[in-house]
Amino acid sequence: MGGDIGGVGPADRTTDGAEGSRWGAGPEDDSGAVMKAVGRQIKLWREAAGLRQSELGAAIGYSEEMVSCVERGRRAPKPEFLDNADRVLEAGGKIAAMHGDVAEARYPKKVRDLARLEGDAVELGAYSNHNMHGLLQTEEYARALFSMRRPAYGEDEIDSHVAARMARQGIYDRRPAPLLTFVLEEVTLRRPIGGRMVLRRQLERLLSVGQLRHVEIQVMPTDREEHAGMAGELRVLKIKDGTTVGYSEAQLTSRLISDPREVQILEMRYGMIRAQALTPRESLAFIEKVRGET
Numbered sequence: 001m002g003g004d005i006g007g008v009g010p011a012d013r014t015t016d017g018a019e020g021s022r023w024g025a026g027p028e029d030d031s032g033a034v035m036k037a038v039g040r041q042i043k044l045w046r047e048a049a050g051l052r053q054s055e056l057g058a059a060i061g062y063s064e065e066m067v068s069c070v071e072r073g074r075r076a077p078k079p080e081f082l083d084n085a086d087r088v089l090e091a092g093g094k095i096a097a098m099h100g101d102v103a104e105a106r107y108p109k110k111v112r113d114l115a116r117l118e119g120d121a122v123e124l125g126a127y128s129n130h131n132m133h134g135l136l137q138t139e140e141y142a143r144a145l146f147s148m149r150r151p152a153y154g155e156d157e158i159d160s161h162v163a164a165r166m167a168r169q170g171i172y173d174r175r176p177a178p179l180l181t182f183v184l185e186e187v188t189l190r191r192p193i194g195g196r197m198v199l200r201r202q203l204e205r206l207l208s209v210g211q212l213r214h215v216e217i218q219v220m221p222t223d224r225e226e227h228a229g230m231a232g233e234l235r236v237l238k239i240k241d242g243t244t245v246g247y248s249e250a251q252l253t254s255r256l257i258s259d260p261r262e263v264q265i266l267e268m269r270y271g272m273i274r275a276q277a278l279t280p281r282e283s284l285a286f287i288e289k290v291r292g293e294t
Contacts, residue, residue: 035073040071046071051088060084123181131188146162181215183274185219186221210283219282224276
């Protein structure tokens with residue numbers, strides 16, 4: 001069985017689709033505790049300054065309700081909230097210094113752990129069969145995916161997940177750049193998630209990303225008779241320290257795989273999937289054709 005690497009547990013979801021593994025955050029997610037600690041500090045500074053929540057809110061440009069939510073750890077304060085509160089409460093940078101903690105805790109732990117794993121990767125390969133891979137999604141496509149989740153997310157949860165997904169795409173700007181390869185089922189290019197125009201802009205995003213020298217996108221046509229990926233989505237990540245790990249996803253569960261024998265199987269399958277798919281050049285031409293039909 002796969003062990004835990006980089007803080008990612010075997011039951012965590014990578015959330016590339018619209019589903020999550022649990023109805024709510026699990027006990028392993030420490031983001032709530034961080035938000036409560038931040039809120040408690042802001043409340044202590046506010047009370048020391050002799051201000052009511054409404055007065056602080058008016059001074060920093062936020063409602064009393066928002067200040068209350070932040071102090072109770074119910075909402076993650078934006079950077080300008082922290083900066084303005086620091087200034088008004090004369091905290092000498094102590095409130096503003098919580099930027100990093102808040103920014104990290106704003107996203108679900110399972111997504112933060114995945115981002116760390118991707119951040120350590122020198123090579124990432126992913127096969128997607130239902131929707132675009134998270135690293136390829138536009139913001140509106142990702143929002144449409146999270147909006148169709150059942151049980152349904154609240155608006156704040158959708159915003160959090162979308163922001164986390166977009167933040168993960170900073171992987172494209174890393175230097176040295178990791179090698180990123182993706183194989184997408186043809187159906188992912190045609191399924192109009194979010195509507196026809198959202199799909200069209202998503203296809204344009206693929207064409208743009210596919211031009212990057214460290215990115216290769218391939219399409220698996222539906223008419224292929226031989227297909228090594230019938231067991232479902234997978235990804236393989238080669239880490240800076242020389243370790244290779246895999247990810248296997250299914251309904252409500254996903255598993256980080258570190259057992260060398262199992263990782264070898266995923267690498268073999270992914271290699272076969274790439275060999276059976278259209279070449280990167282053929283794939284971009286195929287995507288261009290589908291865009292013209294959309």
